[in-house]
Amino acid sequence: MDEDFSAQWQFHAVSNITGAHSLIRSFAEVNPDRTALTGISWGGYLTNLVAGVDHRFAAAVPVYGAGFLHEESAWDGQFDSLGIEGTQDWVYLWDPSSYVGHARIPMLFINGTNDFAYFVENWQKTANLASNAQYSMIPELKNSHLHGAEPGEIYNFISTILEDKNDFNSSIKLKQKGSEVGYSIAPAPKEVYLAFTAGDKRSPERDWQLIPIDKVKGKVTIPSDARLWYIYWVDESGNRRSGEVLSN
Numbered sequence: 001m002d003e004d005f006s007a008q009w010q011f012h013a014v015s016n017i018t019g020a021h022s023l024i025r026s027f028a029e030v031n032p033d034r035t036a037l038t039g040i041s042w043g044g045y046l047t048n049l050v051a052g053v054d055h056r057f058a059a060a061v062p063v064y065g066a067g068f069l070h071e072e073s074a075w076d077g078q079f080d081s082l083g084i085e086g087t088q089d090w091v092y093l094w095d096p097s098s099y100v101g102h103a104r105i106p107m108l109f110i111n112g113t114n115d116f117a118y119f120v121e122n123w124q125k126t127a128n129l130a131s132n133a134q135y136s137m138i139p140e141l142k143n144s145h146l147h148g149a150e151p152g153e154i155y156n157f158i159s160t161i162l163e164d165k166n167d168f169n170s171s172i173k174l175k176q177k178g179s180e181v182g183y184s185i186a187p188a189p190k191e192v193y194l195a196f197t198a199g200d201k202r203s204p205e206r207d208w209q210l211i212p213i214d215k216v217k218g219k220v221t222i223p224s225d226a227r228l229w230y231i232y233w234v235d236e237s238g239n240r241r242s243g244e245v246l247s248n
Helices: 009-026 042-053 076-094 120-129 145-149 152-162
Strands: 036-040 059-063 107-112 133-138 171-177 180-186 191-197 208-212 219-221 228-234 240-242
Touching: 009 042, 036 042, 036 145, 036 152, 042 059, 059 152, 107 120, 107 152, 120 133, 133 228, 171 228, 180 228
Parallel strands: 036 059, 059 107, 107 133
Antiparallel strands: 133 240, 171 180, 180 219, 191 208, 191 228, 228 240
């Protein structure tokens, strides 16, 4: 943080990504209107930054990576060492919450309920800033490059946009009145669950429960002790999807 803006790591990382994008778009075999961006963990963090500044991509999928890192994350100790003013400067310059709200493209946000680095609440707050976001909060998805590259949802989401396929097209509507929630998912999914946690520990240590619910009935009662909850479903193409993670 003591270096000039243009000397800092994130500046060069984002510059390298956008430069590589320009190079790829220049190739004769590439349709410049059909490029997409994805990254895992810190690469997901960078995906959020780049999606907000390089508007030439057609889609983006950050895996794990999220913003609001100063509001609890694996980097709490680093923010403590920066102090209040230094943290404010870092958030302004480099937190995804300062950038992803400028993204104009469809984005799929993927994470796991117990990710050790990017906590659930901050991940959802980040996704809510994007103007065209979909979610895949996968129960207990582990954090590693191996596990982060595994979800077929990454390819299905991108190919649906870039290749005019139809492998990622379901959506959910919610209507809540007190503890009663009505939902409709179209097209009809294979499986639907209520995912919730009553835990008050830090995000990675919480216990989550996954309860099958009637995909036809379209109603569910949120347990009174649920602190966070969301509707989780598997669509007709096998994609693991989720609605917004909400507090009770």
